[in-house]
Amino acid sequence: MxxxxxxxxxxxxxxxxxxxxxxxxxxxxxxxxxxxxxxxxxxxxxxxxxxxxxxxxxxxxxxxxxxxxxxxxxxxxxxxxxxxxxxxxxxxxxxxxxxxxxxxxxxxxxxxxxxxxxxxxxxxxxxxxxxxxxxxxxxxxxxxDGANRRYVELVLESVERERIADAELTVALDPGHGAGALTSPDVYRELGCRVVTVNAQPDGHFPGRDPEPVPENLDALGRLVRASDADVGIAHDGDGDRAVFYDERGEPIDGSASFAALAAAEVEAGDTVVSAVNVSQRLVDVCEAANAELDLTPIGSTRIMTRIGQLEAEGERVPIAGEGNGGVIFPGYRISRDGAYIGARFLELLADGAAASDVVAPYDDYANVRVNAEYDGEAEREALLAAAEAYADAATADDGAGLTTIDGHRLDYGDAWVLARPSGTEPVVRVYAEARTEARAGELADDLAAALRAAIE
Missing domain, CATH: 3.40.120.10 (Alpha-D-Glucose-1,6-Bisphosphate, subunit A, domain 3)
Structure with a gap:
């Protein structure tokens, strides 16, 4: 398109x-x-x-x-x-x-x-x-009038309201001056939580931070968690369809780790989980432990939602889907990303007294690295993609790596993976890697990126 x-x-x-x-x-x-x-x-x-x-x-x-x-x-x-x-x-x-x-x-x-x-x-x-x-x-x-109130009530009636209220949780919330500022404070207060906020005034200048909820934009949320002794921090993007988390120490939780924790509470044997081709090994581990299938799509929420619909039409049960950027989907609720609902489902994981850091601890032992291989013009782009294909062919033949080609070239090594795919918005081929250690992830990413760059030098 x-x-x-x-x-x-x-x-x-x-x-x-x-x-x-x-x-x-x-x-x-x-x-x-x-x-x-x-x-x-x-x-x-x-x-x-x-x-x-x-x-x-x-x-x-x-x-x-x-x-x-x-x-x-x-x-x-x-x-x-x-x-x-x-x-x-x-x-x-x-x-x-x-x-x-x-x-x-x-x-x-x-x-x-x-x-x-x-x-x-x-x-x-x-x-x-x-x-x-x-x-x-x-x-x-x-x-x-009243669309926001209707939405708040929908979220409230779709989660374990009394169980969350009984936990008497404190939530530090950063809606980033976006549309979620009009709804998420009400959601969590009416779930019985004590709610403290930062950047909670709707403002299209986004004066407190940029809309993307990534750690470099969320220092204020980390400080608020620590200052308020909150149980968890929750941040949204500009339109409120994603939720990312900070633990009780004011430290960021990797989005793939929170996704894996939410998935582990949902997935049963025979289920199918849908995610994008840059899926974390954390989710792979969850699916393997539950004896569930992992179905990969090209990157992007539209592709994931389309695939969920196809699988459900075929009679598959898809209890959870999404990406590790805070965009988790619970198809039983609705096939859409919903930041306030995602946050409430994470609160359910804390309702029995577990600390946020403990909830994600089993899924927090991977390191991620991303590097770019830049190109100038279509000829260099094609040379980079040809080099990625040649590298992948050699890795599958020589190292026994598993290969996925639905969106770029992803090589799986069991304990680690690396992916090369062209950006849809910039003149670069992005190389992603994940492993148990940053050194291993860096080695995989740098080796593949070097092979790509050599093709246009």
Whole structure:
């Protein structure tokens, strides 16, 4: 797909992602979809209302009515879509910096549209095959109040509320000035937790930190955990569909470790777990211990959600899925990422008195390394990819490594793995590696990256 990538379409607002472009996307969506009513929501970004107006106009121009939800987390928009049976457009750039914005497309089941549906919309967009309606058939729009409250109540009724309340936990929360600031404090307080916050004022400038919930942006959360003697720290991205954690010492928990801990509590023999090709060995270990299958997809939440739907249609049970970036999916709840719900499910792991550090300790003994091999032009890109293929062929023949090629080349060595895949946004081939020690991971990554670079020197 040229327009819709692993999670919608994004760009610098008013430069790459303009109101004119958003209007064209909305016209394509309204033309391809059969529904006559849509919901539109946005996160806290300064350009959100501008782009929401363009989306609403584009939908109305092809005859669709629009429910305007205002500032709502992405999972709140998805919950509204599923409850009302209407598709939705979410205006968000998720974890990208403040200058960015984007569009996510959601079906009437509350799930991001699968790849094949996005391809049809993209074809209409690129071909400008838009439906045009007469002036007296254009759609109307209305402001809808209460979407955030409906979402909060959904999360509350979907977790073990009394068990969490009985634990009398203290939660340090950093919603990063995003849409989750309007909902997550209420969720955790109404679960009976003492809640202390930082960066909890909705603000599209993101003054306290960048929206991406990675350790380099979360020093304030670590300090808050320590100062408040909290049991756990929880942080969201800009649209509130991810949750990452800090332990009771104010130390970051690797997203793959928290994913593995959540999975270990869910997975049974015969289940299938879905994750991306850069999946951590931690999750591999959990699946092997439970005698469950691990199904890998290309990187990106859209690919993962599409695969969950396919497997469930085939009769497979998929209790958990996602990526190690805080984007965990519990299909029994909904096939979508939901930061507040993920956080509440982690609180369930603490409800019997275990410390957060103890909960993830069995899955915290791997080291990760990532390096980039840069290229200039298509010829160098192809040379790097050819070198990755040759390296993988040699590793499988000489070292007995397992090879996965659904998105780049991933080599599994049992105790470690390394992956080379082209970036979808930058002129680099990324090399990821994971092992029990940083030295081993670094050796794998550096060796593969050196082979790639040698191909263009």
């Amino acid at each position: 040229q327009v819709f990538g692993s999670s919608g379409t994004r760009g610098v607002a008013n430069e790459e992602l303009t109101p004119a472009f958003a209007l064209r996307v909305a016209r394509a969506v309204g033309t391809v979809r059969e529904e006559s009513r849509f919901a539109v929501g946005r996160d806290t970004r300064l350009t959100g209302r501008m782009l929401e107006n363009a989306v609403a106009s584009g939908l109305a121009a092809v005859g669709a009515d629009v429910d305007r939800l205002g500032v709502v987390p992405t999972p709140g928009v998805q919950a509204y879509a599923a409850d009302e049976g209407v598709p939705a457009v979410m205006v968000t750039a998720s974890h990208n910096p403040a200058a960015y914005n984007g569009l996510k497309l959601v079906g009437p089941d509350g799930v991001e549209l699968p790849v094949e549906a996005l391809e049809r919309i993209e074809e209409a967009l690129l071909g400008e095959a838009f439906e045009a309606v007469a002036w007296d058939r254009t759609g109307t729009d209305r402001a809808v």
